[in-house]
Amino acid sequence: MALHPVAVRRLLVCLLIVAVGVSFGCSKKPKPTTDVVKTETPEPAPVEQTPVEPAKPAEPAEIVLEDIFFDYDKHNLRDDARTTMERNGRVMTGNPGIAVLLEGHCDERGTVEYNLALGDRRAQSAKNYLIQFGVGADRISTISYGEERPFAQGSGESAWSQNRRVHFVIQK
Amino acid sequence: MSRRSVLFLFPLVCGFCANRAPAQSEYQLEITAGQLFRMPLHVYDIMSEGLGPIRFGGGESPDQVLQRDLEYSGFFILSRGTTFDPANPAAGAPAGTRAVVSAVIMDSWGRSVVRGTLTDGATRSRIFESDYPLGNPPNRWAIHAFADEIVLHLTGERGVSQTRIAYVRDHGGTREIHVIDYDGANDRQLTRLGTIVLSPAWAPSGDRLAFTSFGGGARTVVGLGLLDGRYWTVSPSEGMNASPAWAPDGRHIAFTRSVDGNAEIYVAPSQGGNPSRLTFNPMIDTSPTFSPDGRFIAFTSDRTGQPQVYVMDREGGNTRRITFLGQQSDSPDWSPEGDRIAFVCLIDNVFDICTIRADGSDIRRLTAGEGMHENPRWAPDGRHLVYSKKSGGERRIWVMASDGSGKRALTGGNGDQYNPAWSPALSQ
Numbered sequence: 001m002a003l004h005p006v007a008v009r010r011l012l013v014c015l016l017i018v019a020v021g022v023s024f025g026c027s028k029k030p031k032p033t034t035d036v037v038k039t040e041t042p043e044p045a046p047v048e049q050t051p052v053e054p055a056k057p058a059e060p061a062e063i064v065l066e067d068i069f070f071d072y073d074k075h076n077l078r079d080d081a082r083t084t085m086e087r088n089g090r091v092m093t094g095n096p097g098i099a100v101l102l103e104g105h106c107d108e109r110g111t112v113e114y115n116l117a118l119g120d121r122r123a124q125s126a127k128n129y130l131i132q133f134g135v136g137a138d139r140i141s142t143i144s145y146g147e148e149r150p151f152a153q154g155s156g157e158s159a160w161s162q163n164r165r166v167h168f169v170i171q172k
Numbered sequence: 173m174s175r176r177s178v179l180f181l182f183p184l185v186c187g188f189c190a191n192r193a194p195a196q197s198e199y200q201l202e203i204t205a206g207q208l209f210r211m212p213l214h215v216y217d218i219m220s221e222g223l224g225p226i227r228f229g230g231g232e233s234p235d236q237v238l239q240r241d242l243e244y245s246g247f248f249i250l251s252r253g254t255t256f257d258p259a260n261p262a263a264g265a266p267a268g269t270r271a272v273v274s275a276v277i278m279d280s281w282g283r284s285v286v287r288g289t290l291t292d293g294a295t296r297s298r299i300f301e302s303d304y305p306l307g308n309p310p311n312r313w314a315i316h317a318f319a320d321e322i323v324l325h326l327t328g329e330r331g332v333s334q335t336r337i338a339y340v341r342d343h344g345g346t347r348e349i350h351v352i353d354y355d356g357a358n359d360r361q362l363t364r365l366g367t368i369v370l371s372p373a374w375a376p377s378g379d380r381l382a383f384t385s386f387g388g389g390a391r392t393v394v395g396l397g398l399l400d401g402r403y404w405t406v407s408p409s410e411g412m413n414a415s416p417a418w419a420p421d422g423r424h425i426a427f428t429r430s431v432d433g434n435a436e437i438y439v440a441p442s443q444g445g446n447p448s449r450l451t452f453n454p455m456i457d458t459s460p461t462f463s464p465d466g467r468f469i470a471f472t473s474d475r476t477g478q479p480q481v482y483v484m485d486r487e488g489g490n491t492r493r494i495t496f497l498g499q500q501s502d503s504p505d506w507s508p509e510g511d512r513i514a515f516v517c518l519i520d521n522v523f524d525i526c527t528i529r530a531d532g533s534d535i536r537r538l539t540a541g542e543g544m545h546e547n548p549r550w551a552p553d554g555r556h557l558v559y560s561k562k563s564g565g566e567r568r569i570w571v572m573a574s575d576g577s578g579k580r581a582l583t584g585g586n587g588d589q590y591n592p593a594w595s596p597a598l599s600q
Contacts, residue, residue, distance in 0.1 A: 111516055112370055113414060117435035120435060144391070146370075
């Protein structure tokens with residue numbers, strides 16, 4: 001059986017991962033439901049007068065924006081999406097130095113062109129929420145990938161429900 | 173068109189009408205696969221004068237290509253003969269044979285040609301004889317040209333053998349536009365942009381394509397000259413711009429544009445320039461397609477809560493809904509004759525291909541059963557459709573006759589293949 005180059009590459013990557021001893025499943029991509037950026041906390045200035053304990057460098061704080069999910073052929077925010085967006089909004093207002101790219105995605109059902117427009121609307125729904133939350137519009141950009149960048153491969157509601165989403169990409 | 177072929181068109185047209193005429197209620201959606209009237213054609217094996225057996229790339233013989241071209245046109249019932257006798261051209265042909273096809277591959281003034289002859293089955297007089305340069309290596313386009321000339325002489329209509337299909341292929345994350353001959357042969361990659369490209373659309377002249385490009389982080393409608401390989405920008409580059417459709421005059425392109433999460437239909441000069449907005453609706457408007465007279469645009473809108481097909485004037489007014497299926501209707505494409513619109517119809521949660529009269533009557537479902545059918549696009553003869561179908565693994569490009577018969581896959585291999593568009597008649 002002739003192996004496709006991509007399959008060969010995947011196989012090699014899998015072998016490499018096994019060799020390194022990391023226990024990721026090879027058949028599935030790891031699930032990037034969140035976008036994480038490490039922020040460097042500035043080192044505390046040395047304090048000469050009180051040499052009681054050496055100051056420990058603080059752990060870098062993580063900025064996490066969670067994906068939100070949508071019903072089929074819908075762009076309105078569900079209750080669970082609103083809960084998530086409230087957390088995302090707090091993260092955005094609490095970290096005024098970051099900007100975010102909102103990626104609108106759809107499941108494979110429906111046509112390419114319609115799904116581009118639908119993904120656009122989903123990203124806009126999330127953007128509108130953040131603006132109402134007090135995040136400056138100049139910190140938010142949007143892009144629709146329609147059905148071109150599915151997060152979960154395959155057909156069926158379990159894959160589709162993960163693909164109808166807005167994904168947040170933090171831009172510093 | 174000769175007088176003879178006009179006379180002959182009478183039974184042909186009637187057969188066509190009989191197939192199209194039966195009135196169906198709007199929701200009567202059984203599969204239609206009518207039988208068009210087909211004329212008997214006797215086809216002799218192609219002879220080779222001193223050039224030996226000819227094989228095209230892919231291993232097919234000229235006979236195989238000619239037979240498929242003629243069968244695919246949908247006009248003929250073929251019978252085969254082995255050795256053509258010029259002294260008695262209809263020898264061995266079944267009674268009632270309309271015409272006899274014969275050809276010789278030969279050297280003519282230092283170049284290889286296919287000398288094709290069409291002979292009247294009743295009078296045995298020659299209808300036409302033409303030379304088609306074969307090229308080196310041999311090019312199947314010579315056979316396609318002969319087949320289309322046979323169709324033209326016998327029916328007065330243009331065949332589709334000299335056409336191609338552009339489509340999008342997934343190259344593992346990026347998408348590129350490929351082009352195949354109408355029968356699936358000669359697959360070649362047209363773009364090497366390393367980004368996502370979607371929705372190719374042929375200019376009416378056949379020498380340019382427009383498509384959606386994600387290049388440079390933008391989503392822009394761009395044009396590509398097929399002769400000079402030159403790219404140009406059709407739409408603005410800010411916002412989302414997608415889903416181009418050429419006006420029949422080739423001077424304008426309608427497309428979808430969104431600057432604030434609200435997709436609307438715009439039209440701009442095909443060489444680029446200020447777009448003018450045609451739709452004003454807070455819901456999604458997308459997938460425009462021009463009527464062949466250029467006076468109307470059909471498009472998809474979800475203004476009632478789910479996507480349905482609408483028709484508006486070329487300038488944007490007088491919008492009326494034409495599909496009323498319980499579920500979705502999307503991705504319209506106006507037929508070259510202007511009488512029907514093909515679209516994706518969601519029926520019982522299955523995406524199928526339907527056609528409907530432009531006034532919203534006489535809906536017909538052309539596919540059914542397993543698989544997801546999308547993106548129907550008419551062939552320039554108005555008698556065939558290309559579409560994408562996913563059943564199981566990858567999406568592939570399929571074609572069928574416009575009555576739903578003769579379905580077959582044109583593409584295969586790794587990576588989704590979708591978003592097909594059928595070219596107009598091409599000269600080479």
